[in-house]
Amino acid sequence: STFISWEEELDLESSDFNEMRRLCTDVLVGAYYLLRCSYLETLANIVMSIESNDWEVVESAFFCMCSVGREACARVKSVRNAASSGRDSPVAADGESTSIGLTQVVGSICVGGVAGVSSRHPLVLSGIAKFLGCYSTVWASSCPPQSMLEILAYLSAALSVSDAAEASGKSIGLVLIASAGKLAKAATSPGADISVALTQSMEAALSTNNHMVMANVAEGCARVSVQLRDTSKARATLAAVAAPTILRARSALGAIISSSSVEESGQAAGQVDAASQALASYLGVLRELIRFCDGSSSRRKAGYSHILSDVLIAAWPVLNDVSSHPSCRANESVLSGLLDVHSQLLGVVPALIGPYFTNLVTFVVKAYEDSLSPSALGYVSTAVETFDMEESIGLAAGLDENGKELIFNQLLAHLSQCTFKYVTQTKRPNECPQVIKALFEMSQRYLLFCPGALLQCPEFASLFGLAAACLIECKGETESTRAILIFLTQLIGWKHIRLPQAKMSKLAQFSGAIDNLLVQHGEAITKSCLGGLSGGAPQMLWPSFSECIFSIMQHIISSTPGADEPNSMLCMWLRAAMLESSLAANTQNITPEIGTSVINILCGLAKEGDKSKQKAKMALMDFGKIAKGEASTDVLLAYSIA
DSSP states (O other), X not given: OOOOOTTTOOSOOHHHHHHHHHHHHHHHHHHHHHHTHHHHHHHHHHHHHSOGGGHHHHHHHHHHHHHTHHHHHHHHHHHHHHHHHTOOOHHHHHHHHHHHHHHHHHHHHHTTGGGGGTTSOHHHHHHHHHHHHHTHHHHHHHSOHHHHHHHHHHHHHHTTSHHHHHHHHHHHHHHHHHXXXXXXXXXXXXXXXXXXXHHHHHHHHHHHTOHHHHHHHHHHHHHHHHHOSOHHHHHHHHHHHHHHHXXXXXXXXXXXXXXXXXXXXXXXXXXXXXXXXXXXXXXXHHHHHHHTTGGGGGGXXXXXXXXXXXXXXXXXXXXXXXXXOXXXXXXXXXXXXXXXXXXXXXXXXXXXXXXXXXXXXXXXXXXXXXXXXXXXXXXXXXXXXXXXXXXXXXHHHTOOHHHHHHHHHHHHHHHXXXXXXXXXXXXXXXXXXXXXXXXHHHHHHHHHHOHHHHHTXXXXXXXXXXXXXXXXXXXXXXXXXXXXXXXXXXXXXXXXXXXXXXXXXXXXXXXXXXXXXHHHHHHHHHXXXXXXXXXXXXXXXXXXXXXXXXXXXXXXXXXXXXXSSOOHHHHHHHHHHHTOHHHHHHOSOOOHHHHHHHHHHHHHHHHTGGGGHHXXXXXXXXXXXXXHTSSOGGGGHHHHHO
């Protein structure tokens, strides 16, 4: 029977077919190593000679070629390596034959131009698109720039076929990344302009409404633009590529505004949702374009405009209008997309964003008050890091060191208060893990990049207490629990993280406050960590729990140097944790004797300092395995002997 689609296929499940193909890959790679260029030559003859009616054969042949793409590309690369070193070898000769054969195939594919796309079966077209992406490094090294543009045009046309869209989008990205240097060099020729080809690819990607396709093409276009040596041409190219996205974003925003003004109805609400989804996708494209322009930082010299300056001029009014509309602020996807764009701008063009920073912070705070969006906290995390790493943004914003510390101190206090109110009155921490994760990721950024603002924050003690409480409240949720543990580990073990002297001095100045908070909450944190290791949390969190326990032990023991016996408070915490009812509920395998042995091992290792850290973590991991019944108590003997 002839295959039409998986929806109409009754004899075979798509998952079974894909699994069979996955298992075939190793066999095909083995066949390639035996046959070398003959393998690809045989398949090339099939795809160039079989009639289009036998599309299943052609599609299978392209699959077989894609399966060995990595190995064949490495063989072709050996040709360049041999040529540069003046050596010749059978492998290099085979690579040369492979390169010639592959370029003949791509020539036969593109010979019909864009018109040839419509004559292909959709699944064959998908196979061709994957093939063109798999061998992108071959085309970049063997094909002239004009051929690269023909490949790009073919893939752009294939984007209009839904079954081939994702493969084509991914391959456009791969082709542009691989050939960025070659296309940029070709663009220096008189009259040469690659912006048209890039813009057409971007427009075709936008028409798919597939965010993965749009992201892949945007990345490729940005990487080519960054490679252009002429800054004015790079600016113009990037502006041309971004223009369709900005226009569509403006159109989507217009649809949201017009539909929101209509009396509430099901149709209007549906239109707002559709337009909001589209707007979020376009903001995602802008984010990718900005993100991959970070490589242009070497051009940040006096007299040079950043290659994003024209894009920023065009996009800024749209970004402002999005931020000012209530429906956009209320939509999590749009708000998240908008804040992601602003976060990227902070990192890539800090000097251009500095003058607007105060207004942006006002918007972020209002957005967080209204929506408790984790993205707002993510933006503040980026801002804290950027202000520390990039002097230009502080100058542009008119803030000296004291001014920066003050504004971030006030910002942390207010955002913390909003979060405390939310997790005590509206939702429990386990019901909003993304908010908890974002809060403590932000707090960790404060610790590393602006410790003065964190330690002098009036909510610092409450923040520490919330961290200790959330280790229980989050009930082992992976991302939020890990963020809390990383924050606590680095804060408690601040003496052992590498920071500039000024930051270490600030931490030393407030070490008493940290010690007092550890005394208040240390027992609860220790219980949570040992409870998690005994089965109360996923095993992937064990390393984080182990790090946190070790940082507590190391901090306390280093505070009482020269003592022969372990600190009594530490021993009390560990014993209390071993006797905790939640630990007993998790496992029946931890007896009082085992608990005592583990405590003695850990205290002994902590006294040795950083050099015993890995061994202490291994001991705690073994404790977890004993609790789960995956190891016997004999594993502890190794630590006692050592």
